Amino acid sequence: MQLNFAAREVAIKLVYYGPALSGKTTNLKALHQLVQEKSRGRLMTLETKDDRTLFFDMLPLVFKADSEHGSMNLRVKVFTVPGQVVHASTRRLVLQGADGIVFVADSQLAETENNAASFLDLRANLKELGRSISQVPLVIQFNKRDLPNIRTDVEIDELAQRGKEPVMKACAVTGEGVLESFFGLLDRTWKRLDEEHDLKDKLGLRPEAFLAMAAASLGHAGQATALASAFIGGARMPGTPPSGGTVR
Amino acid sequence: MTAQKSTHGSGNALDVVGDVPVRLEEVIDREALVEMCRSMQSLFGIGVRVYSADGALLANVASDLDICGLVNDSSQGRVACGATVSAAKSVDPGDDGDVVHACFTGLAYRIVSLDYEGRRIGRIVLGPYAPAGLREPPETLARTVPKLDVIQSTTRLSAVARVKPEALGRIAHHLKTTLELIIFSSHKAYVTSKLHLYSVRESYRALEEKTQRLEQAHSKLKELDRLKSDFLGTVSHELRTPLTSIIGYSEMLAEGIAGPLSKEQADFVGTIHGKGEQLLGLIMGLLDLSKLDSGTMSLRQASMQIAPTLQEVISTVAPVAKKKGVELVLDDDGVACELAADAERLRQVFVNLADNAVKFTPKGGTVTIRARVADGGASDDDDEGGAVLLAPVRRVVVVTVSDTGIGIPSAERNKVFDAFYQVDSSSTREYGGTGLGLSIVKRIVEAHGGTVVISANEPGGTVFTVTLPSAQARRTLPSRLPPADRT
Numbered sequence: 168m169q170l171n172f173a174a175r176e177v178a179i180k181l182v183y184y185g186p187a188l189s190g191k192t193t194n195l196k197a198l199h200q201l202v203q204e205k206s207r208g209r210l211m212t213l214e215t216k217d218d219r220t221l222f223f224d225m226l227p228l229v230f231k232a233d234s235e236h237g238s239m240n241l242r243v244k245v246f247t248v249p250g251q252v253v254h255a256s257t258r259r260l261v262l263q264g265a266d267g268i269v270f271v272a273d274s275q276l277a278e279t280e281n282n283a284a285s286f287l288d289l290r291a292n293l294k295e296l297g298r299s300i301s302q303v304p305l306v307i308q309f310n311k312r313d314l315p316n317i318r319t320d321v322e323i324d325e326l327a328q329r330g331k332e333p334v335m336k337a338c339a340v341t342g343e344g345v346l347e348s349f350f351g352l353l354d355r356t357w358k359r360l361d362e363e364h365d366l367k368d369k370l371g372l373r374p375e376a377f378l379a380m381a382a383a384s385l386g387h388a389g390q391a392t393a394l395a396s397a398f399i400g401g402a403r404m405p406g407t408p409p410s411g412g413t414v415r
Numbered sequence: 416m417t418a419q420k421s422t423h424g425s426g427n428a429l430d431v432v433g434d435v436p437v438r439l440e441e442v443i444d445r446e447a448l449v450e451m452c453r454s455m456q457s458l459f460g461i462g463v464r465v466y467s468a469d470g471a472l473l474a475n476v477a478s479d480l481d482i483c484g485l486v487n488d489s490s491q492g493r494v495a496c497g498a499t500v501s502a503a504k505s506v507d508p509g510d511d512g513d514v515v516h517a518c519f520t521g522l523a524y525r526i527v528s529l530d531y532e533g534r535r536i537g538r539i540v541l542g543p544y545a546p547a548g549l550r551e552p553p554e555t556l557a558r559t560v561p562k563l564d565v566i567q568s569t570t571r572l573s574a575v576a577r578v579k580p581e582a583l584g585r586i587a588h589h590l591k592t593t594l595e596l597i598i599f600s601s602h603k604a605y606v607t608s609k610l611h612l613y614s615v616r617e618s619y620r621a622l623e624e625k626t627q628r629l630e631q632a633h634s635k636l637k638e639l640d641r642l643k644s645d646f647l648g649t650v651s652h653e654l655r656t657p658l659t660s661i662i663g664y665s666e667m668l669a670e671g672i673a674g675p676l677s678k679e680q681a682d683f684v685g686t687i688h689g690k691g692e693q694l695l696g697l698i699m700g701l702l703d704l705s706k707l708d709s710g711t712m713s714l715r716q717a718s719m720q721i722a723p724t725l726q727e728v729i730s731t732v733a734p735v736a737k738k739k740g741v742e743l744v745l746d747d748d749g750v751a752c753e754l755a756a757d758a759e760r761l762r763q764v765f766v767n768l769a770d771n772a773v774k775f776t777p778k779g780g781t782v783t784i785r786a787r788v789a790d791g792g793a794s795d796d797d798d799e800g801g802a803v804l805l806a807p808v809r810r811v812v813v814v815t816v817s818d819t820g821i822g823i824p825s826a827e828r829n830k831v832f833d834a835f836y837q838v839d840s841s842s843t844r845e846y847g848g849t850g851l852g853l854s855i856v857k858r859i860v861e862a863h864g865g866t867v868v869i870s871a872n873e874p875g876g877t878v879f880t881v882t883l884p885s886a887q888a889r890r891t892l893p894s895r896l897p898p899a900d901r902t
Contacts, residue, residue: 229533256617
């Protein structure tokens, strides 16, 4: 996170990580489509000829938020990493300074090993950057729910209960689950930053208010809590809203 | 505020994967920008200025309006004009990013912001232009520049083309969009090249780290290897000393120096002596191996012929072969070629190979030692030409030791030269041996600049082919072979 008091500006970096071809860029493209035009910048994609991500994709989201201390600029930069194994060094570079991570897993059974390998890669890269995966807000998205030969809902639900991270199911090509993953992570990320940097006092902005404003600015007013709590697992009791905040 | 440990030199990649504001000066080519503004000016007849966020003028394409010339002719007018232009430069275009700034002449400036990723990175100032409703010079003109010729100023002002606000808005929007697109494209190119650079650097760093680890491991292994050789050398030496006593005393016992022995006692002492000799052979082998490994074995190289050595080999192995019922054949065809070699070591090589061959050949089989002189044949540097000159000095002596025994599977053929290796551990029990012999053979042959390879002997059995370079070859092609005078 970059906090600029003088410019009343907070910049957050979110990274979409995952194995090759799991749909990270598709997530970002869908997110770009799903947010209001005035709050989004151009989607920067650095692709090769065969549509494989070469370096990263980046979508800047910018909106104003009114806090108790006045109006401020919130900047959320969403990145994807290149999934192919050969781009290991680029993944590590893009991961630098990430405030939160969406791990995009491929639901196909045949991809189980690649998902695990990519997750271990993520862990190793964070470690290399001097961070531990337990310190970084993380949500896991099972993408490609529309394909055959995938891990079933029941299986994912069971697995999700065993893990610590919130799990979302998605079909990024149709946009399903994309906002849920994004807001789920944004919520967790802001709360973590709030704990670490006491943003409530410094900025006069409570986490619930932040999330509600973000949702409204991105064209999804009133849906913040619903979107951010549409996950399974995440080591919370079923039915408890994640932030305890109210829908505005 | 980025609470992150940067573990290595590529921490500065945050300038592209972080949120560093883009500077207009850095992402835009000034000459190209001026060219574009000039084309806009010639298309619409309105001056264009582009400023960066901190007020630096990046492009200035002004229209020379007659009215402006007239105003600037007077000193008051010049001062007032300068003040207007600098005010237009610094006026805030507000949240909408679009504002009109009026001039005292009745003309106006339109100021639009340039935004990128939600940040204001510069502004475009269009003008001066005459707003659509302007009919006659406003009173501010007479007030600011009282001495101005009213008729002239009216004529000149009316000559300026009138622009409707909507039309100007469209022009401004077009220019803004175009510039923002250029900024995006060049920022993208900037990010790509920067990240490419960082990725290469990061990969290089990772590789370098790995190389360093490998180098460390390598030197550690080398040190271990040296220690192993030292250990083998010391232990062999220390073992040999008491063993010499065992052999000596058992020999004396067998000879009856300490009194007569019963037949059974003589048998036992004979076994002790025999096993002692066997053990000594093994220890000597180990010693040779460690000397060869550590490079401390001295080869007494002298001019020699292979034939007499092979004769000796035959006579050494003959008793064993005869006992086993294996025919031993020497075919040296009067081979004559000068070698620079240690005759004793070469004898050891061929005794070893012949002994091995006999050991693995069943009764009724044949072991053949065959020697020939050959032109060096194909070589690694044949591509470089000169074969006609080099082949004659590349003469080699080729000695093959072939048997009709059990053979060695092709996959195992290279491993048999490893110390202590036997194709099948069960063969140790059946045929005896330590697996040391062949590794010593290989090292001695290589120390002479030669090679030893294994092939199959049809229909069954094994052929060991030892190729030794002639003395001439070792003198003339020193770069590829150990020098002949090595001691």
